[in-house]
Amino acid sequence: MIVIKYLSYGYRKGQQLFEGLNLTLHPGKVYGLLGRNGAGKSSLIKQMAGLLFPVHGSCTLNGREARHRDPDMLEQLFFIPEECQLPPVTIPVFLRIYQGFYPNFNLHQFEEYLRIFRVPPDSHLRRLSFGQKKKVYIAFALAANTAVLIMDEPTNGLDIPSKLQFRDIVRSAGCCDRLTIMSTHQVKDLDNLIDNVIMIDQGQILLQADKAALTEYFSPEPLDLEILFNRVIDQRS
């Protein structure tokens, strides 16, 4: 569970991005963090990953302060940044170095995800394109089977077929108690993966709701997250 309580944060003194933010995320759910460019999505999920620290308030992962980045917490947390930096080694060497950090890592799953993404498993990471590197990172992250998986704009840099493969892989990797949160400003890319929607703008949470509840609310009209998102944002402008 991720619990954010009264979190305030700003990059510069006197300029608050978040002020008194509260949010609780539960295991077993896939959260979509939606917001336009500059809304604060990356900053919020970096707080969850312990990469930015609250000025006031707290952010805890399963009861531990994220900012402490305890080894016990880190082996159950995977964060995929928007731009993935990977060491200049082959995939087998990468695996030898990193898989030991994740006790639930599953090699068979990793190989299967690479196969679906069409990345040769013996590739040298230095020779892969931006999108191919991102696929290796995503495959590794899902195969790590951590309790918490945080992805920042995971579909950025993926071409259209790869976005479909991404959706298939995330769906097939879904396990009952993993908490997944994905940020995006491209709502359509993640629409049918998400089961809870969080919309933020200018550092504030505009809406948090289960997609099932939203679907029922909008029934008999089909729920279109992109239209809802634009409507919520328009009301603020």
Ligand SMILES: Nc1ncnc2c1ncn2[C@@H]1O[C@H](COP(=O)(O)OP(=O)(O)OP(=O)(O)O)[C@@H](O)[C@H]1O
């Ligand atoms: N390192 C930084 N130093 C100063 N300001 C920053 C820094 N990183 C982000 N910001 C500012 O914080 C605000 C939120 O940025 P953030 O990257 O969290 O937004 P975002 O919703 O992830 O945007 P995008 O969709 O473009 O990735 C923006 O106004 C941005 O200019």
